Amino acid sequence: MCAAVSKPGHHVAEAEPSREQEDAEDRALVARWLGGEERAATLLVQRHASALARFAASLTGGRGQGTSEVDDLVQDTFVRAFQSLADFRGESSLRTWLFTIERRLLVDLRRSERRRPDRVEIGEEDAATEYTALDAMVAGETEGRIRRSLERLSPMQREIFTLRVAEGLSYKEIAGVVGSTEGAARVHYHNAVRVIKEHVDA
Amino acid sequence: MRECENEDLHDALPAYAAGRLAGPERARVAEHIAGCAECAAEAEVLRAAHQVMTQDTPQVDVSRIVAALPAPPHTAARPMLVRTEEAAAQAISTRPVVKRPSRAVGYRPLWTGWRIAAAVSTIAIGGLSVAVLRDLGGARSGPVTVPAVVSAPTADDGHPNRGDDTENIASADVGLAVGGGLSDLSEREMEGLLKDLDGIEASPSDEPDAAAPGLHNAVVQ
Numbered sequence: 001m002c003a004a005v006s007k008p009g010h011h012v013a014e015a016e017p018s019r020e021q022e023d024a025e026d027r028a029l030v031a032r033w034l035g036g037e038e039r040a041a042t043l044l045v046q047r048h049a050s051a052l053a054r055f056a057a058s059l060t061g062g063r064g065q066g067t068s069e070v071d072d073l074v075q076d077t078f079v080r081a082f083q084s085l086a087d088f089r090g091e092s093s094l095r096t097w098l099f100t101i102e103r104r105l106l107v108d109l110r111r112s113e114r115r116r117p118d119r120v121e122i123g124e125e126d127a128a129t130e131y132t133a134l135d136a137m138v139a140g141e142t143e144g145r146i147r148r149s150l151e152r153l154s155p156m157q158r159e160i161f162t163l164r165v166a167e168g169l170s171y172k173e174i175a176g177v178v179g180s181t182e183g184a185a186r187v188h189y190h191n192a193v194r195v196i197k198e199h200v201d202a
Numbered sequence: 203m204r205e206c207e208n209e210d211l212h213d214a215l216p217a218y219a220a221g222r223l224a225g226p227e228r229a230r231v232a233e234h235i236a237g238c239a240e241c242a243a244e245a246e247v248l249r250a251a252h253q254v255m256t257q258d259t260p261q262v263d264v265s266r267i268v269a270a271l272p273a274p275p276h277t278a279a280r281p282m283l284v285r286t287e288e289a290a291a292q293a294i295s296t297r298p299v300v301k302r303p304s305r306a307v308g309y310r311p312l313w314t315g316w317r318i319a320a321a322v323s324t325i326a327i328g329g330l331s332v333a334v335l336r337d338l339g340g341a342r343s344g345p346v347t348v349p350a351v352v353s354a355p356t357a358d359d360g361h362p363n364r365g366d367d368t369e370n371i372a373s374a375d376v377g378l379a380v381g382g383g384l385s386d387l388s389e390r391e392m393e394g395l396l397k398d399l400d401g402i403e404a405s406p407s408d409e410p411d412a413a414a415p416g417l418h419n420a421v422v423q
Binding site: 037053 | 274
């Protein structure tokens with residue numbers, strides 16, 4: 001049952017360009033690059049680098065922050081994508097396709113790092129202390145709580161929450177990126193929201 | 203346990219909190235959360251999470267990424283156009299100004315081989331022509347242009363036997379005599395011979411006539 005609330009100060013950001021518009025612009029840039037216009041590559045990188053960096057940070061559990069790991073992962077993703085850009089048929093959005101490539105690259109990287117399990121996944125103890133010092137410096141307590149709660153999510157929950165909230169992907173798109181089903185993606189997302197809300201409200 | 207049963211509107215909360223909704227869709231969600239405490243609270247958490255994730259986005263070096271990207275396929279295919287027959291012909295006709303891409307270097311051995319073969323053939327034909335002309339010179343009624351330079355190096359090369367080439371050619375097998383004479387020529391002799399061959403080629407009347415089919419066959423073989 002929904003309870004009526006009034007939040008006069010409630011504020012959301014201004015509407016961004018629609019996904020359809022962004023996808024159309026991406027397809028046009030891809031066509032220009034395939035036609036030989038090198039500057040189109042710069043524009044495509046500028047449009048998607050931040051999103052890929054955010055997703056890379058969620059994939060690496062924050063340990064990529066301030067290191068070259070995120071940089072390298074984003075660069076490798078773009079290189080791999082442009083090597084096969086002629087094969088991109090636009091069945092998904094370009095950004096979703098890039099997320100898929102990035103995730104696969106990291107999976108391959110982790111497989112090669114199996115002899116170094118300390119680097120495969122961040123532990124819960126590490127997560128709990130990851131931003132302890134940072135929390136004391138952040139301006140808002142809510143933001144600090146959000147950061148800590150994000151670190152408490154499981155790797156899959158964190159990936160899916162990032163794709164859903166920060167990147168606006170649908171459950172179907174998320175399922176395609178993480179190699180899961182829509183239903184599983186939905187469950188992971190709701191569990192992530194529950195964990196974050198509990199931590200923020202605690 | 204979630205209390206709001208409006209799945210459709212609840213699914214729109216992330217996009218609403220991130221500011222990705224506009225127009226009627228945004229207004230519809232706003233109207234809903236105005237009356238739903240659960241969705242309003244969740245929207246607030248999602249908005250804060252979106253803001254944190256956006257603020258914490260790692261900085262990446264776009265120029266470094268772009269520098270690592272492959273060239274567009276159209277650009278990468280340009281050198282292939284040089285390898286077409288038409289472009290290759292143009293490259294040959296404008297040889298001094300054409301700088302071939304490295305990938306076209308593979309053609310050079312082929313052209314070099316043909317050039318060597320053409321040069322050898324020219325020398326052989328020219329040598330035979332000179333020999334035949336000198337051999338048949340006396341039998342002709344008209345004047346026969348025999349380059350003087352052909353005999354001059356022969357006299358200067360320090361080989362006494364070479365002073366009588368005409369006799370050697372006449373007495374021995376024609377093909378063998380011509381082949382041995384060319385291989386024994388010094389560089390100066392060869393240069394002189396090549397200069398004279400240019401003159402012979404420019405004058406069709408100096409071509410060996412059909413009276414010496416054996417010579418032609420020897421060269422072809």
